[in-house]
Amino acid sequence: ELKVEQNPLFLSMQEGKNYTIYCNYSTTSDRLYWYRQDPGKSLESLFVLLSNGAVKQEGRLMASLDTKARLSTLHITAAVHDLSATYFCAVDKRGGADGLTFGKGTHLIIQP
Amino acid sequence: EPEVTQTPSHQVTQMGQEVILRCVPISNHLYFYWYRQILGQKVEFLVSFYNNEISEKSEIFDDQFSVERPDGSNFTLKIRSTKLEDSAMYFCASSPGLAVRNEQFFGPGTRLTVL
Numbered sequence: 001e002l003k004v005e006q007n008p009l010f011l012s013m014q015e016g017k018n019y020t021i022y023c024n025y026s027t028t029s030d031r032l033y034w035y036r037q038d039p040g041k042s043l044e045s046l047f048v049l050l051s052n053g054a055v056k057q058e059g060r061l062m063a064s065l066d067t068k069a070r071l072s073t074l075h076i077t078a079a080v081h082d083l084s085a086t087y088f089c090a091v092d093k094r095g096g097a098d099g100l101t102f103g104k105g106t107h108l109i110i111q112p
Numbered sequence: 113e114p115e116v117t118q119t120p121s122h123q124v125t126q127m128g129q130e131v132i133l134r135c136v137p138i139s140n141h142l143y144f145y146w147y148r149q150i151l152g153q154k155v156e157f158l159v160s161f162y163n164n165e166i167s168e169k170s171e172i173f174d175d176q177f178s179v180e181r182p183d184g185s186n187f188t189l190k191i192r193s194t195k196l197e198d199s200a201m202y203f204c205a206s207s208p209g210l211a212v213r214n215e216q217f218f219g220p221g222t223r224l225t226v227l
Contacts, residue, residue, distance in 0.1 A: 031214060033214075033215065033216075035218075041220070041221075042203060042218045042219060042220045042221050043155065043203065043218040044218075045215055045216075045217065045218075048215045088154070088155060090155075092214050098160065098168055098214065099145060099147075099157030099158075099159070099160050099168055099170065100147075100155075100157060100214075100216060101157065102154045102155040102156070102157075103154065104153070104154045105154055
């Protein structure tokens with residue numbers, strides 16, 4: 001059974017600070033996805049990481065993937081209040097168009 | 113920009129009743145999915161659908177659940193006899209079905225409340 005673990009599950013930080021969210025998964029996979037969810041809303045695709053060493057950046061967010069370590073990170077640089085949300089990582093098991101297995105999510109609060 | 117749509121946004125039903133949740137995937141996408149999210153918990157995969165048949169389903173997707181693509185645009189999830197524990201947000205998603213990139217696009221969700 002594929003397991004996806006995120007940590008921390010809850011993070012409160014101040015604007016201007018940097019932090020990293022970690023996502024570990026239990027099986028071989030070359031594809032990892034990061035989603036953002038605002039309260040009561042749907043999931044918004046942030047990053048698609050398709051190979052070992054992949055790094056993607058969008059604004060203050062940067063995601064990376066190490067398939068050998070089965071680890072992805074989401075790094076937040078100089079956080080701003082608008083980034084407050086829950087962030088999920090997700091993995092698909094076999095390739096193709098499988099259902100995604102999600103982590104429990106990291107609830108991020110950025111205080112002014 | 114094309115998006116996945118879902119109706120209704122909120123459905124309230126009595127335990128034991130049947131409900132049908134509706135989704136319109138992005139028009140040129142080939143794979144369709146249902147997920148659920150119990151309040152405050154993680155998103156859980158239910159079922160994937162391709163070429164008019166189920167391609168994968170999870171342990172959650174038991175005989176009480178069924179999916180259908182009744183026409184060229186709608187994708188439905190039916191729960192035959194709802195239970196209290198079926199209360200959750202149900203998300204539909206679709207993907208282009210490219211072998212190298214399974215990016216799934218999610219709809220706004222239907223909040224199902226079973227009383």
